[in-house]
Amino acid sequence: MKKLLFLIIVILILSISAVYADTIGYTNISDIALYKDADYSSKITDVLNLNTKLEIIKEKNDWYSVRTQDGTSGWIEKYFVTVPAERYAANNTEYKINVRTSPTTLSKTVGQLNPGDKAKYIDTYHSWHIIEYNGNECYVASWLTDLEYGNSQKIYLLYDKTNIRNQASLNGSVLAQGNRYDSYDVISEKNGWLQIMLPDGQAGYVAGWITTYNQNYYSEEKLGYKKTAADLNIRSGPSANHNKVQVLTKGSTVKVVGSENGWDKIVSVSGTVGWCSSDYLSETYPLSGKSILLDPGHGGKDPGAISYSGKYEKYVNMEVTLKLKSILESMGARVYMTRTGDYYIANKERGRMADKLNADILLSIHHNSLNNSDYFGLSTYYNTINYKDPRYGYDLAEAIYLNAITVNGVYRDGILDRNYEVLRETNTPAALIEIGFMSNPQEEINIHNESFQDIMAEKIAAGIVDYFNN
Template sequence: MGPRLGKRLLFWVPLFLLFLLALPLAAHAATQVEVTGLVVNLRAGPGTDYPVVGQVSRGTRLVVVGEARGWYNVALPDGRRAFIAGWLARPLEEAVPSRGITAREDKPVSSPAAPPNSVEVTGSVVNLRAGPGTDYPVVGQVSRGTRLVVVGEARGWYNVVLPDGRRAFIAGWLARPREEAISSRGGEERLIPSALAGKKIALDPGHGGSDPGAIGPTGYQEKGFTLAVARLLAAELRSRGAQVLLTRDRDVDVGLYARAAMANDWGADVFLSIHADASFNSSARGISTWYRREGATAEDRRLAQCLQEALVKELGLADRGLFTANFVVLRESSMPAALVEIGFISNSDEEALLRTPEFQARAAKALVDGLERYFSS
């Protein structure tokens, strides 16, 4: 060993020992956070533009080693580092265990909060599954704004009750707890009832089977759009306690007179026929709602008005207004009836909207809002 090497060792060894001694102090000085969101993404950097590197559930404790731009830099049990949004975790008062012990995800500081009484779907169109995970089969779908009663929670998924009495699971990160519970005199909680509860609503997805309806510039068919919206609408109405009749629930032929007869025989409170408009003028655009011309009542016009206003407000398309006509499905229905034309499939811009699941879900939501308003006033 040369004299120069010996001098270097004498300089670096003490510094290295000081570094080792400082490690447990640094660990002890760090803080912990507890995850408050139901299921929260961990990211590679301090922002939502960084890739997701994992997920943690409510109650998980994580060691904090830094902070940047409102995000905590945390140490994971496997030794990796990641970032969690500061608004989805809360600092803990207790110190991090020393001697290199890190908190385990399956041992939260306190028991997770009880599941909410109900949740509202935040995703555009969300799958319902037979169990708490994406490896379970899909048993249905719900659209944004759908309200579901919660009966349990497992692995970041809500166990919910469907309108037909079945149970299913929905991902916790695609639904939010609702704040609509109110206290009764007995101290128990109940949900504010919907004006739609108990109402019998006949939904008529226009065209079907051998009748494609209007066809857009790229070949998208009206019958597909109307059925997609009707299915989403039916699911949401049922979640609010309404009874729903679909004149068709798949791609089949159904006669116009038969559609009205179904609603009449069933004793529907209202009849709603769903369509997309079309024109030889490719620049024609917007939303219109129709009601019967002969024998129209104030209720027919009021129903049409409620639906038209809700559609225009939610979708932001041009308001073409209300019209009257002697369409068979309107003329032959014995209850208040309306036919909505949601955008022009012959317009390339609006055709592109009509074929997206997000737009279809928003259209369904708008129709729910319109029906809710109609039955509330």
């Protein structure tokens, strides 16, 4: 009997920890250390990338104990982890919808969602929703399902005078306006738009990219880079009485994530966290001394993709490139462009230009298109032809991708190795981004929106800074 009781207790404990293991979070800052204990003076067990998926095992005060998919575990402050909303993929059609093993109709069907069924939503990839199905990660077509939110998920607005509309589109009429820091309950998500509940009880829609789930958005939005003005003691808290956890040499770059009583909370480029007196940090230009070649794809006789409504890709590529150029210049970079007007230039010439200029990186800006208007999402590309070091452009493509997909309403379409001429015909680390699908009527409208372009340019710039910090 005792043995049986013991067994029951063991089973109970196992099933409770299984429930905890279901909570997933993602790191919201690039290169952040994982610590052995909930304490910045403890050992570092790993350094995590931005957007690293974490299983949350337990919590203690302001810290989570987590496990990565690679199996390393440790403690991380809650501040650096975003726990996404509880979401469901719902079948609101009258038909059965296939559940598949991969994001393609060619993959194996493992079950079906009946009309009215809902499944726990994990993420979106290649225009398919990843759901939890019989304990496994499976895929359902996003164009057949709706994303619905669990109870009391809040969203915060990033800007003043944000329009809230009667449809999930910029074509919708404005029902109300909200301001920075306002929060609303979210009901559902569609085409990069969030359906929210207004104070008067009516539902409205707000563009996802001008919202955040993360309550740390005050600092997340404008991450401040600074440099140490002397060899500097880094402490575990905001005063000289706290333990010294590290010494950073003069001229080290740090990210400032918070401030308190003349002390700044910083993250070093190697991912360690601590506090130092604000007096010993000086302003810095994170891209000072870097030269960057930006390539607005297509031009002249080559319009690129033609959008659902008939617009040319070459123009929108140029719009985003000009925004990105001015952000990179404000960060201290020297920026060149492969073309400055609407004229044709061969892709191999664009690649070779990077070598001639002795640029540190080449980034080509594009927008995607497919003969299926259901497809959407953001992808980045690198190239490993010509026996290049496989990490050559990958690190750049990855850093940009990870930053770009932190934007609400921007969905993952992958980091892919492709034999693109512009990437192949250069010895400079090179990447290409396809910001969204112009062939998708909803995504096309987002792509042409100025606030969407501004935010994408900021995120691409943040990715470039991350690339150079590594």
